[in-house]
Amino acid sequence: MKALEIHNLKKTYANGVQALKGIDLEVSEGDFFALLGPNGAGKSTTIGIITSLVKKSGGKVFVYGYDLDTHSVDAKSLIGIVPQELNFSQFESCMEIVVNQGGFYGISRKLARERAEKYLRQLGLWEKRYDPSRTLSGGLKRRLMIARALIHEPKLLILDEPTAGVDVELRRSMWKFLRDLNNQGITIVLTTHYLEEAENLCKNIAIIDLGNIIENTSMKYLLGKLNTETFIFDLKIPLEKKLSLPDFILNVPDAMTIEVEIRRDQNLNELFDVFSREGIYINSMRNKHNRLEELFIRLLDKNNS
Amino acid sequence: MNRKVYLTAYNTIVIKEVGRFIRIWIQTILPPAISMTLYFVIFGNLIGPRIGQMSGFTYVEYIAPGLIMMSIINNSYANVVSSFFGAKFQRHIEEMLVAPIPNFVILGGYITGGIVRGVIVGIVVTIVALFFTKLHITHYMIVISIVIMTSILFSLGGLINGIFAKKFDDISIVPTFILTPLIYLGGVFYSIDLLPEFWQAVSKFNPILYMVNAFRYGLLGVSDINIVTAFTIITIFIIILFYFSLYLLNTGKGIKT
Numbered sequence: 001m002k003a004l005e006i007h008n009l010k011k012t013y014a015n016g017v018q019a020l021k022g023i024d025l026e027v028s029e030g031d032f033f034a035l036l037g038p039n040g041a042g043k044s045t046t047i048g049i050i051t052s053l054v055k056k057s058g059g060k061v062f063v064y065g066y067d068l069d070t071h072s073v074d075a076k077s078l079i080g081i082v083p084q085e086l087n088f089s090q091f092e093s094c095m096e097i098v099v100n101q102g103g104f105y106g107i108s109r110k111l112a113r114e115r116a117e118k119y120l121r122q123l124g125l126w127e128k129r130y131d132p133s134r135t136l137s138g139g140l141k142r143r144l145m146i147a148r149a150l151i152h153e154p155k156l157l158i159l160d161e162p163t164a165g166v167d168v169e170l171r172r173s174m175w176k177f178l179r180d181l182n183n184q185g186i187t188i189v190l191t192t193h194y195l196e197e198a199e200n201l202c203k204n205i206a207i208i209d210l211g212n213i214i215e216n217t218s219m220k221y222l223l224g225k226l227n228t229e230t231f232i233f234d235l236k237i238p239l240e241k242k243l244s245l246p247d248f249i250l251n252v253p254d255a256m257t258i259e260v261e262i263r264r265d266q267n268l269n270e271l272f273d274v275f276s277r278e279g280i281y282i283n284s285m286r287n288k289h290n291r292l293e294e295l296f297i298r299l300l301d302k303n304n305s
Numbered sequence: 306m307n308r309k310v311y312l313t314a315y316n317t318i319v320i321k322e323v324g325r326f327i328r329i330w331i332q333t334i335l336p337p338a339i340s341m342t343l344y345f346v347i348f349g350n351l352i353g354p355r356i357g358q359m360s361g362f363t364y365v366e367y368i369a370p371g372l373i374m375m376s377i378i379n380n381s382y383a384n385v386v387s388s389f390f391g392a393k394f395q396r397h398i399e400e401m402l403v404a405p406i407p408n409f410v411i412l413g414g415y416i417t418g419g420i421v422r423g424v425i426v427g428i429v430v431t432i433v434a435l436f437f438t439k440l441h442i443t444h445y446m447i448v449i450s451i452v453i454m455t456s457i458l459f460s461l462g463g464l465i466n467g468i469f470a471k472k473f474d475d476i477s478i479v480p481t482f483i484l485t486p487l488i489y490l491g492g493v494f495y496s497i498d499l500l501p502e503f504w505q506a507v508s509k510f511n512p513i514l515y516m517v518n519a520f521r522y523g524l525l526g527v528s529d530i531n532i533v534t535a536f537t538i539i540t541i542f543i544i545i546l547f548y549f550s551l552y553l554l555n556t557g558k559g560i561k562t
Contacts, residue, residue: 053561105405106309
């Protein structure tokens with residue numbers, strides 16, 4: 001069963017900007033799906049159309065088989081959205097915001113209050129349930145939008161940059177929460193600028209650029225396409241002479257650091273052998289870029305060239 | 306199934322809307338009570354006795370229905386325009402747009418919010434009026450129906466203004482430059498019989514004249530215009546504005562890109 005099917009989706013704004021040029025996308029039930037792309041690529045437009053906030057210029061959207069044009073009530077009932085921008089009343093309390101959202105989905109106030117308690121507790125907002133939403137910190141406001149999106153227990157949860165501006169600790173706790181939701185069977189579509197987030201959470205991925213899908217595959221397959229990786233080595237003793245490693249692409253930003261680009265057909269053992277021969281002692285090593293970030297940049301460069 | 310969902314959604318919008326203006330009662334309920342007290346003191350008690358009787362009633366008795374109706378019109382309009390534009394501005398209108406609610410339910414919820422505020426303010430102003438004059442209701446059904454219909458009409462007007470408004474200035478233009486002159490020239494303070502024939506004819510193009518006079522007829526039993534004509538005109542305006550509002554919501558004017 002497909003949780004989301006998009007066929008030839010097009011959007012041209014009133015100012016003539018063609019945000020989507022006929023994209024096709026499928027998200028299977030239970031998937032944790034990343035929709036990535038640079039700013040202005042068309043991610044938020046796509047999500048806006050799926051959630052009925054943006055009018056499409058052409059194409060079709062199906063949510064669990066329901067056509068958004070002809071069965072919008074059924075389709076909308078299955079979607080939960082956590083938007084990029086804050087979009088709740090600054091004057092209402094957390095409880096009011098979540099319970100009212102339940103009401104908009106036809107959930108009785110009694111049941112909505114029970115569910116609101118469940119999600120506000122899970123997201124660490126229960127103590128602040130009667131506080132006006134404007135008094136919450138940035139991270140808690142994002143959590144409030146997640147609680148609100150879950151109140152009608154959607155089967156498809158769409159998160160548009162849910163961890164933007166959130167500190168590392170809170171981001172990690174949100175990852176765990178989202179993973180748990182996905183394990184419970186909720187299909188999740190995520191857009192994010194933190195590629196580490198997408199790599200950690202998502203099973204499948206689509207990359208959108210200039211209104212076109214330029215890659216749509218599994219995360220594992222995509223990462224497997226990475227031919228080279230750049231490693232940074234921090235040295236124990238400063239380099240005293242010019243280093244030459246004929247088989248490797250090398251960069252020495254300072255006497256205590258070496259950057260080496262390693263091809264898939266090479267291995268780190270060869271490199272360590274060279275280091276030993278040259279009397280170079282390594283203190284620590286790390287990836288220069290997140291692997292997905294490296295691929296992402298290459299794909300965008302290729303698409304723009 | 307859908308009917309139950311829609312009813313719950315409608316109730317939620319009404320609770321949200323009524324809760325909103327009750328929460329800020331100092332900005333919504335109190336000001337009309339104060340301004341109407343001033344109107345009654347100045348026009349009723351100080352100037353009124355010098356004017357004498359109008360259509361067989363003391364001046365303060367004559368203007369009381371008009372002043373009550375003026376408060377109802379202003380408040381039902383203001384409630385919807387400020388709430389809807391506020392929801393657009395803060396983007397929480399999206400909470401409703403993503404939900405499985407048809408636009409007629411959203412429209413109904415906002416209109417009901419406007420009616421409730423119009424009626425509450427109308428009751429408060431009536432209580433204020435009772436400190437200055439005696440009021441008795443001649444035709445109960447006419448009073449109730451004209452209050453509800455007027456609130457509906459101006460709630461719709463407020464919604465349309467809210468849909469088109471792009472900045473806060475836009476929600477005060479219509480009340481300041483259109484609504485206030487129409488109310489003041491709509492027979493609140495005088496009978497149009499006092500006007501020359503030409504201006505009497507011009508006044509009949511003002512829809513507020515029909516509401517004020519129909520309400521005055523319900524309370525005092527006198528009116529400058531035919532009561533059936535008044536109801537017919539108000540009904541026609543409601544139907545036109547209702548379908549226009551629904552059309553705007555369906556096309557996503559001002560709320561969807």
